[in-house]
Amino acid sequence: MKQPSRRRRGVILTLKGWDKFQAAKTQTEFNENAGDCFSLEELSDRTRLALHTISRIQGRLEPVDKSSLQSAFAAFNLELCKEDYTQPNPPDDLELRHTNPQYDWGEAPDVSVFYGRSLELVQLGEWVLEERCRLIALLGIGGIGKTTLAVKLGLQVQAEFEAVVWRSLQNAPSLEEILTSILQFLQWVLRKEIVIPESFDGKLSKLMECLINHRCLVILDNVETILSHAGQAGQCCSGFERYGQLLKRIGEVPHKSCLLLTSREKPREMVFLEGDRTAVKSLLLKGLNSAEGQQLFQQKGQFTGTEQEWQLLINHYGGNPLALKMVAAGTQELFNGKVAPVLQYVEQGILIFDDIRDLLERQFQRLSAIEEEVMYWLAINREPVSLVELTANVVTFSSQRLVPSAIKSLLQRSLIEKKGEHFFLQPVVMEYARQRWIEQVCQEIQDRGIQNAQTPTSHSLLSDR
Ligand SMILES: Nc1ncnc2c1ncn2[C@@H]1O[C@H](COP(=O)(O)OP(=O)(O)O)[C@@H](O)[C@H]1O
Ligand SMILES: [Mg+2]
Known part of the structure; x- marks a missing residue:
C-alpha cells in the first residue's frame, strides 16, 4: 500500500529568527561567559529544553514545537515574532x-x-x-x-x-x-x-x-x-x-x-x-566537530569511547566526514567498536586506514617540488610556523623565494591551514606527509647508496632535526 505522504509538524527558525537568536546568545556569552560559547548542556539548562531540541533549533532543518522556540527565545529575553519562524521544507x-x-x-x-x-x-x-x-x-x-x-x-x-x-x-x-x-x-x-x-x-x-x-x-x-x-x-x-x-x-x-x-x-x-x-x-569547509563526528559514527553501529577519546579521534582526522566514515568501518571491524585501542595506534602514528592514504596520495601527486618540500617541513616540524620561519628553513636559496607562492597554493589546495600568522597541518595529513617523506628518504638511500644520499628535498631536511 502506498504510504500517505508524511506530514511534518512543527516549525523551524527563519534566517532572520536564527540571526536574532544567535546575536542575543553571543551577547549573553560575552556578558556572562567571558565570551566563550555556551555548550549544548548549558543551553539546555538555560532554556529548559532537551539537548536534541536545542540542536534541532540551531540546525534549522528539523522542525520543533513553536513553544520550544518560544522557550529558547525567552531564555535570552527575546520575543518570538511571526517572521522568526516558518514551516520547514516539506518531505525528505x-x-x-x-x-x-x-x-x-x-x-x-x-x-x-x-x-x-x-x-x-x-x-x-x-x-x-x-x-x-x-x-x-x-x-x-x-x-x-x-x-x-x-x-x-x-x-x-x-x-x-x-x-x-x-x-x-x-x-x-x-x-x-x-x-x-x-x-x-x-x-x-x-x-x-x-x-x-x-x-x-x-x-x-x-x-x-x-x-x-x-x-x-x-x-x-x-x-x-x-x-x-x-x-x-x-x-x-x-x-x-x-x-x-x-x-x-x-x-x-x-x-x-x-x-x-x-x-x-x-x-x-x-x-x-x-x-x-x-x-x-x-x-x-572545515571538518565536523566532535559531537557531529560521533553522530556519523553512531550511524554505522555501536561504539564505545569516553568524551575525551572521541574528541582526540575526531580531531586527529580533522573532522573529515569521509575519513571518519572509513575509520568508523575499521573500528567496527578490527576493534569491535572500541575507540580506545584505535587511539593507541593513531597516537603512535601507525594506523592510517588505506583509503585515506589513497585520498591524500592523490592530493600529493598534484604538488610542485617546492610545495612538497613545504609539506614535509611542516610535517617534520609539527608545530605551527610563520612564513618567515618557513622561508628561513627551506634548504636551497633558489627555492626560498618560491615559498610564499607555494604556501598560497597549498592553502588553496586545502592541504595546510592557517591560524593567525602561523601555518600547520591537520594531524592525519601530518602523519601521512611524515610517512611519505620517510619512504622517500629510504628510497633515495637505497637508490644511491648511503654516502651519496644528498637530495635537497629530503635528506637535508633530515639533517636539521
Ligand atoms: N555533513 C555531513 N553529514 C553526514 N555525512 C557527511 C557530511 N558531509 C559529508 N558526509 C559524508 O562524507 C563523505 C564525503 O563527503 P563529500 O560531500 O563527497 O565530500 P567532498 O565532496 O568534499 O569530497 C560522503 O560519504 C558523505 O556522505
Ligand atoms: Mg565531492
Missing part, C-alpha cells in the same frame, strides 16, 4: 528532488544522512538568497563534505529558482558538452524556443541570456578535475581553459542567477573576482 530530501521537473539533480548523491553544518548553511543561504551572489565556491580537502553540502543547500533554496541544474565534472567533460546539456535542460524547463548555437561563443552567450532573464541555480561539482596538476593551484588544465572564461563571465556580468561550484582548489579566476562587496564568494 529524496522526495524533494523529484517533486518538481524544474529541478534536474542529475547524479547528485543522496544527502538524507546529514549532520552539522548549520552555520555554513546559514552563511550560504544568505549569500544565495539575500546577497544574490552570482558565483559561489565551496572549497576544501577531499572528503570534507563539499558535494554533500552543495546538495543540501541546493535543496533548501531550490524553491527560489525557476530552474536548478546539477552537473559533475568528474569525468572531465568539455565545457561545450556541459553547456549543451545545461541549455537543453533550460530550453525544456523554461519552455523557450532556445536554439542551441553550434559555436562555443554562441552557447556561452545563450547561457548568459538565460541567466540574465531567469533565476537559475547551476551547480558544478568536482571542478578540481579540470584544474591543472602542474604549476600554481587553480589554473585550468590545457584544453579546459574555457571553463575559466565561463567563471569570469558569470562572476562579472550582472544577472539574477547563481553558479555554485565545489572544488578542492580555488579556481584562479575566482581569486581575482572575489571581495567583500562583490557577488563572488567562496567558503572553505
Whole structure:
C-alpha cells in the first residue's frame, strides 16, 4: 500500500529568527561567559529544553514545537515574532528532488544522512538568497563534505529558482558538452524556443541570456578535475581553459542567477573576482566537530569511547566526514567498536586506514617540488610556523623565494591551514606527509647508496632535526 505522504509538524527558525537568536546568545556569552560559547548542556539548562531540541533549533532543518522556540527565545529575553519562524521544507530530501521537473539533480548523491553544518548553511543561504551572489565556491580537502553540502543547500533554496541544474565534472567533460546539456535542460524547463548555437561563443552567450532573464541555480561539482596538476593551484588544465572564461563571465556580468561550484582548489579566476562587496564568494569547509563526528559514527553501529577519546579521534582526522566514515568501518571491524585501542595506534602514528592514504596520495601527486618540500617541513616540524620561519628553513636559496607562492597554493589546495600568522597541518595529513617523506628518504638511500644520499628535498631536511 502506498504510504500517505508524511506530514511534518512543527516549525523551524527563519534566517532572520536564527540571526536574532544567535546575536542575543553571543551577547549573553560575552556578558556572562567571558565570551566563550555556551555548550549544548548549558543551553539546555538555560532554556529548559532537551539537548536534541536545542540542536534541532540551531540546525534549522528539523522542525520543533513553536513553544520550544518560544522557550529558547525567552531564555535570552527575546520575543518570538511571526517572521522568526516558518514551516520547514516539506518531505525528505529524496522526495524533494523529484517533486518538481524544474529541478534536474542529475547524479547528485543522496544527502538524507546529514549532520552539522548549520552555520555554513546559514552563511550560504544568505549569500544565495539575500546577497544574490552570482558565483559561489565551496572549497576544501577531499572528503570534507563539499558535494554533500552543495546538495543540501541546493535543496533548501531550490524553491527560489525557476530552474536548478546539477552537473559533475568528474569525468572531465568539455565545457561545450556541459553547456549543451545545461541549455537543453533550460530550453525544456523554461519552455523557450532556445536554439542551441553550434559555436562555443554562441552557447556561452545563450547561457548568459538565460541567466540574465531567469533565476537559475547551476551547480558544478568536482571542478578540481579540470584544474591543472602542474604549476600554481587553480589554473585550468590545457584544453579546459574555457571553463575559466565561463567563471569570469558569470562572476562579472550582472544577472539574477547563481553558479555554485565545489572544488578542492580555488579556481584562479575566482581569486581575482572575489571581495567583500562583490557577488563572488567562496567558503572553505572545515571538518565536523566532535559531537557531529560521533553522530556519523553512531550511524554505522555501536561504539564505545569516553568524551575525551572521541574528541582526540575526531580531531586527529580533522573532522573529515569521509575519513571518519572509513575509520568508523575499521573500528567496527578490527576493534569491535572500541575507540580506545584505535587511539593507541593513531597516537603512535601507525594506523592510517588505506583509503585515506589513497585520498591524500592523490592530493600529493598534484604538488610542485617546492610545495612538497613545504609539506614535509611542516610535517617534520609539527608545530605551527610563520612564513618567515618557513622561508628561513627551506634548504636551497633558489627555492626560498618560491615559498610564499607555494604556501598560497597549498592553502588553496586545502592541504595546510592557517591560524593567525602561523601555518600547520591537520594531524592525519601530518602523519601521512611524515610517512611519505620517510619512504622517500629510504628510497633515495637505497637508490644511491648511503654516502651519496644528498637530495635537497629530503635528506637535508633530515639533517636539521
Ligand atoms: N555533513 C555531513 N553529514 C553526514 N555525512 C557527511 C557530511 N558531509 C559529508 N558526509 C559524508 O562524507 C563523505 C564525503 O563527503 P563529500 O560531500 O563527497 O565530500 P567532498 O565532496 O568534499 O569530497 C560522503 O560519504 C558523505 O556522505
Ligand atoms: Mg565531492
